[in-house]
Amino acid sequence: MAYTIAFAGKGGTGKTSLAGLTIKYLSSKRKGPILGVDADSNSCLNETLGVDVHTTVGRLREESLETVRSGGDRPGGMSTEQLFDYEVHQSVIEAGGFDLIVMGRPEGPGCYCAANNIIRKYTDKLSETYPYVVIDNEAGMEHLSRRTAHKIDLLVIVSDPTMKGILTARRINELVDEIKLDVVKRAFIINRVVGSDSSVLTETAERVGVSLTGLVPQDDMIAQFDLQGRPVFDLPEEAPSVMALFGILESCRIP
Numbered sequence: 001m002a003y004t005i006a007f008a009g010k011g012g013t014g015k016t017s018l019a020g021l022t023i024k025y026l027s028s029k030r031k032g033p034i035l036g037v038d039a040d041s042n043s044c045l046n047e048t049l050g051v052d053v054h055t056t057v058g059r060l061r062e063e064s065l066e067t068v069r070s071g072g073d074r075p076g077g078m079s080t081e082q083l084f085d086y087e088v089h090q091s092v093i094e095a096g097g098f099d100l101i102v103m104g105r106p107e108g109p110g111c112y113c114a115a116n117n118i119i120r121k122y123t124d125k126l127s128e129t130y131p132y133v134v135i136d137n138e139a140g141m142e143h144l145s146r147r148t149a150h151k152i153d154l155l156v157i158v159s160d161p162t163m164k165g166i167l168t169a170r171r172i173n174e175l176v177d178e179i180k181l182d183v184v185k186r187a188f189i190i191n192r193v194v195g196s197d198s199s200v201l202t203e204t205a206e207r208v209g210v211s212l213t214g215l216v217p218q219d220d221m222i223a224q225f226d227l228q229g230r231p232v233f234d235l236p237e238e239a240p241s242v243m244a245l246f247g248i249l250e251s252c253r254i255p
Contacts, residue, residue, distance in 0.1 A: 002035070002127035003255060004135065004151060009158035010168040011139035014191045016040070017222060017232045018158060019136040020048030021245050024233050027097035029246075030254070032131035034098040037123050040138040043102045046093070050231030055091045056104025057118050060084065088122050101126065151182040154252055159190045159210075161201055166190070170210050187213040187252055189245075194218050214248035216241050 005022060007015045019036070026034045038045035046053045064084045078086065093100040101122065127133045135152075157172050159165035169188055176183055190201050193215045205212050219241035222232055235242050 001151075002130045002133040003153045004127065004133045005154045005156060005254075006135040006137060006152045007156045007158060008137050008172050009139065010160075010165055013158045013160045013165055014216075014222075015139075015156075015158040016045055016048055016136050017241075018156065018189065018191060018216065018245060019045060019134055020232050021235070021242055022156070022249065023049065023098050023134050024235075024242070025246050025249050026132050026134070026254075028237075030132065034132045034134060035092075035123075035126055035130040036098055036100040037133060037135040038100065038102040039123075039135050041103060042138070043104055045136045046100060046102060048232045049095065049098070049100060050233050051093050051095045051100060053093065053100075053102050053104075055087075056102045057088060057091065057122070058104035060087045060091060061118060063087075088118070089126075092126070099130075151184075153184045154187060154254065155181075155183045155185070156187045156189060159188070159205075161190055161193050161197055163204065163208075166201075166205050166208055166210055169205075170208055173210070185252065187248065189214055189216055189248060191216045192218045213251065214244065216244045216248070 007019045007022075009015045023034050023036050036045060036049065041058070043053065043056065061084070064087070088101075091101060093102075103118075123133065123135065155176065157169045159169040173186065173188075175181075176186070188205070188210050190205065190212065193201060195217065198215055201215065202212055217240045219235075219239055221235055221239045222241060225232060225235060237243065237246070
């Protein structure tokens with residue numbers, strides 16, 4: 001079974017960039033392919049990784065339902081479940097050192113349940129063939145209560161350098177305990193930190209009950225790459241954000 005790393009946090013903290021850089025870390029420091037799972041309906045992990053998405057789990061489900069409703073043909077006499085299973089496996093995007101599967105949009109306004117159940121099922125299924133799985137969850141806490149992943153070896157809770165972000169991190173941590181989510185280890189990261197804010201942020205986090213694992217500095221190279229249309233995955237290892245995150249991941253003792 002794969003070692004699973006999942007990211008959580010409020011919107012705008014940069015967790016998708018950190019998830020992409022975690023895939024970069026694993027692909028350069030560990031052996032074996034990595035499965036990236038974009039479990040956010042507002043999919044953008046692929047842009048961080050620099051790969052194109054040809055389809056999503058949400059879209060496949062819509063197409064499968066439409067085939068059933070219209071009485072369309074199913075190739076090779078496949079059942080609906082067999083056809084969908086085949087299509088989901090075909091939707092996995094293969095890249096150098098990692099693969100990616102994308103949840104995409106839900107099947108209806110405000111409803112994410114079915115798509116989340118599917119992404120959980122196929123994350124479990126596909127993880128049997130990967131040493132590592134990295135899941136970029138949507139912002140907030142609702143996805144945790146929907147249990148996108150059954151077991152998480154390392155839950156990375158990301159905050160920005162604000163009180164609201166730190167309090168959200170604390171609430172996520174409390175929710176994990178409340179719903180008894182199967183999490184082996186947790187890491188708390190404050191992202192986009194300006195140098196002079198480090199000590200104040202550390203003290204603030206400790207005061208509200210968040211024990212920090214590490215800080216990732218504001219990195220102008222990320223903004224430059226974004227303007228140039230270049231993926232964060234291609235950042236050099238000497239970039240401040242990459243160095244800081246790689247150090248944090250080393251401290252987490254990922255096998």
